[in-house]
Amino acid sequence: MSFVKSLHDEEIKGAKHTVKEIYQQPDLWLQTVGIIEKQKVEIEDFISEKIHSNKARIIFTGAGTSAYVGDTLSPVLRKELPNQIDSISTTDIVTNPLNYFKNEVPTLLVSFARSGNSPESVATYFLAKKLINNISQIIITCNPEGQLAKEAGKDENTLVLLMPEESNDQGFAMTSSFSCMYISALLTFQLDRLEEFKRKIEVVSENANRILTQQYKTVKNLVSLNKKRVVYLGSSTLKGLSQEASLKHLELTSGKIPTFHESVLGFRHGPKSLVDDETLIFVFLSNDPYTRKYEIDLLKELKNDGGGKTVVAAANTNNKEIEEICDCAFIIPQQENIHLDDHLVALNYLVIGQLFALFNSIHLGVTPDNPSPTGMVNRVVKGVNIYNF
Structure with missing residues (x-):
């Protein structure tokens, strides 16, 4: 069953566009490759x-x-x-x-x-x-x-x-x-790698469909924890992704849940001060073994800190240690002879972040398609005066 069918009619009522636009992505990714190929x-x-x-x-x-x-x-x-x-x-x-x-x-x-x-x-x-x-x-x-x-x-x-x-x-x-x-x-x-790219996007699309039809249940369980602040962490490309995941959650929950992002190593340098028992922390793990060493160190540190916070890891590696040092792990399955670098794994992590933002929006009674009905924030920004330079 897909995450769409798991929603009640009343929940979909104010979220039909957002639901559709998250769900259609695996197909659109393949279409996008076709457009660029042409x-x-x-x-x-x-x-x-x-x-x-x-x-x-x-x-x-x-x-x-x-x-x-x-x-x-x-x-x-x-x-x-x-x-x-x-x-x-x-x-x-x-x-x-x-x-x-x-x-x-x-x-x-x-x-x-x-x-x-x-x-x-x-x-x-x-x-x-x-x-x-x-x-x-x-x-x-x-x-x-x-x-x-x-x-x-x-x-x-x-x-x-x-x-x-x-x-x-x-x-x-x-x-x-x-x-x-x-x-x-x-x-x-990277058009010189077109055929390789096409094969990998097909794998990423399959992974996304799995998240949308199976792993979404774990995302819903995280929403039910009712955490009062959310943090997204990643390194390099995945730091950029953490910015996007953070903004998506902030937008769709209409700012009701303070949401932050940072690099994995940067988090220790002050931002970690915001962590309390009501904090949910997403750590997007790299597929680079060298980079991942630093990220696993942070997971261990967060676990050893104790307290009631919840730490969630997303990974594309079958590493049992990861599951042991966090409260919840999203494991994106690996396919034989197909290595996904972080810039492609990011698309699967993205879907997890989008689903969490959507489910939390519905849980908080916000309308995902229009989380700012007063018009304070708009789909296309208004009120910007552009001056001649």
Whole structure:
């Protein structure tokens, strides 16, 4: 039985968009790979001309969840590509563009946008054209009718990549839009590994379906603990993911549950002070054996600290020690001869975080599709004045 069928009609009433958009992701991920594959030659030609020929700096940008796509993505691409790679939110660029844009440095600006109508996203597009001499842009968006897609369509130095239509989430929180834009960017910059990537995405999609039809029950049990604060921890790529999981929970619970994120090692340096008996801690474990040593050390430390907190580990390794040193373990099954690096395991961890946020939202009596009915926070940000620079 899927998690959708486990919900009562009354629970789904105010969550139909969010429920659908979480559940559809495994299928949309495969569709996204197909979209990028169809544009393979166009993308390769664009990147060869705009990036490889002049060793351009690459900047990933977006606002809110869209910014976290770049934060999650950039560590792996720094390892794979010789270019300077930065992830800088549009909300930082717009207020202080000269802190981030360098006029004389050839630059590729990659913008992530669900709607493409956020004021900061559109402003950043034009600021880049104004302030950088050699500028090319890639717009990865879920909305072909958004202002960003329309403006970019007029520019020969800009490539537009449109995500599956269904990924233009109608719910308040970005779910399938985040994961589809993330996959498209991963593949765009690693097209030489297309066939390997396709096989691995199929495995990741199978894992996600297993979470959505079986492991969701464990997520529901965590919600019933009624913890009063939640923490998400991860290293490198998984630190970026912890930001997104934290925001998703904060948004869908309408801020009723204080939610935090940090790196695994950074957590000891002050943020750990917030832990009490009412705290639930998610630790997203790396598939890198070296990195995981540090994460297991933290799990041991948290266990030895005692108290009533609950520690949850998510892992893609059959390590019994992990289950022994935490209160709950989500084990994503490994497949023979298929190793998933952290940037792909992240997609499965993402689904766990989305489900927890959804279930806790319903549990708290919040309407997931519209957790801020007063309009204090909006699906597409309003009230931002953009000034001429």
